[in-house]
Amino acid sequence: MGHSCGGSCGSDTQSSCHGADAQLAQQDIAITRSLGKIKHKILVMSGKGGVGKSTVAVNLAMGLANRGHRVGLMDVDLHGPDICRMLNLTGSLQPPENPNDLVPPLVYSDKLKVVSLEYMMKDRDDAIIWRGPLKIQAIRQFVADMDWGELDYLIVDAPPGTGDEPLSVAQTIPGVHALVVTTPQAVALADVRKSINFCRTVEMPVVGVVENMSGFICPHCGESVDIFSTGGGEKTARDFDLPFLGRVPMDPRVVVAGDTGKPYLSSDEETPATKAFAAVVDAVEQRLPPGKSAPTLDTISPASGGCGCGSGGCNPDKCDC
Numbered sequence: 373m374g375h376s377c378g379g380s381c382g383s384d385t386q387s388s389c390h391g392a393d394a395q396l397a398q399q400d401i402a403i404t405r406s407l408g409k410i411k412h413k414i415l416v417m418s419g420k421g422g423v424g425k426s427t428v429a430v431n432l433a434m435g436l437a438n439r440g441h442r443v444g445l446m447d448v449d450l451h452g453p454d455i456c457r458m459l460n461l462t463g464s465l466q467p468p469e470n471p472n473d474l475v476p477p478l479v480y481s482d483k484l485k486v487v488s489l490e491y492m493m494k495d496r497d498d499a500i501i502w503r504g505p506l507k508i509q510a511i512r513q514f515v516a517d518m519d520w521g522e523l524d525y526l527i528v529d530a531p532p533g534t535g536d537e538p539l540s541v542a543q544t545i546p547g548v549h550a551l552v553v554t555t556p557q558a559v560a561l562a563d564v565r566k567s568i569n570f571c572r573t574v575e576m577p578v579v580g581v582v583e584n585m586s587g588f589i590c591p592h593c594g595e596s597v598d599i600f601s602t603g604g605g606e607k608t609a610r611d612f613d614l615p616f617l618g619r620v621p622m623d624p625r626v627v628v629a630g631d632t633g634k635p636y637l638s639s640d641e642e643t644p645a646t647k648a649f650a651a652v653v654d655a656v657e658q659r660l661p662p663g664k665s666a667p668t669l670d671t672i673s674p675a676s677g678g679c680g681c682g683s684g685g686c687n688p689d690k691c692d693c
């Protein structure tokens with residue numbers, strides 16, 4: 373009969389516990405190998421569902437790729453993976469010829485590669501009912517197995533909230549920065565503050581806040597109507613001493629673009645929404661320049677003295693106030 377392992381792995385036997393440790397260590401090596409040639413990794417987060425996180429992720433990826441940067445887009449939203457639909461990508465991931473090789477992502481264009489956890493489902497309309505540890509393991513495996521090659525940016529779309537998926541990404545992808553998407557109304561802003569505090573807790577630097585669905589531009593008279601109010605995202609960014617990356621208005625063409633699988637930024641049309649998305653891309657490029665490695669927590673989310681005091685948390689290692 374086997375004896376219980378004294379560690380925290382919950383394994384029945386010491387040998388299987390050590391086996392699991394070795395497997396995790398192997399996976400860590402594979403993750404480092406898979407992510408080693410990627411300059412910047414950005415996790416697109418939101419406190420609340422339906423605020424346009426996937427829309428921002430797709431258009432950010434598209435905008436960066438349009439400027440000639442090599443971009444990867446990874447959908448780890450197990451419960452509602454939308455990225456492939458938004459890009460009209462219908463292919464499936466092909467296993468490499470040599471089973472020891474990494475899996476090539478789908479190719480959207482020569483500058484944009486895409487993978488989605490959707491490809492782990494037998495039927496894309498199936499609902500996923502997985503407990504936390506299984507989700508964490510799936511995300512680790514997914515990151516470890518992908519052959520991204522050299523990239524300037526990897527954009528990761530996670531489900532809303534501060535659950536297992538964003539936590540797994542924060543813990544699995546070294547050097548990842550969060551980009552927080554919100555809408556301007558008070559209920560969304562309350563949730564976004566939780567997201568920012570989550571980032572502080574897991575020590576994930578925040579590249580900035582985007583306020584989506586900020587005003588509706590009437591297609592008839594061109595006047596802006598503040599359906600969900602406006603300016604709340606910018607104020608929240610200011611309150612937390614974080615960069616504000618821009619405000620994207622509501623535009624029915626954004627919905628059509630997502631539903632028909634043509635990212636809005638792929639159109640040549642100049643509208644307030646395309647200009648706003650382009651401004652967000654400018655801000656990301658400026659804060660995380662493609663030719664440079666990622667700045668540190670202190671430079672990206674400056675707080676008083678760099679310690680976070682007065683803006684949602686204090687890191688005692690850095691605090692001398």
Ligand SMILES: Nc1ncnc2c1ncn2[C@@H]1O[C@H](COP(=O)(O)OP(=O)(O)OP(=O)(O)O)[C@@H](O)[C@H]1O
Pocket residue numbers: 418420421422423424425426427428449452454530531532584585586620621622623624625626627628630631645
């Ligand atoms: N600026 C915008 N103008 C008009 N519609 C928008 C805008 N941004 C997003 N939408 C629409 O809002 C809906 C929700 O967007 P999206 O799926 O990107 O949100 P999400 O936050 O990723 O959702 P989920 O919580 O399900 O992951 C979609 O129909 C999308 O087309």
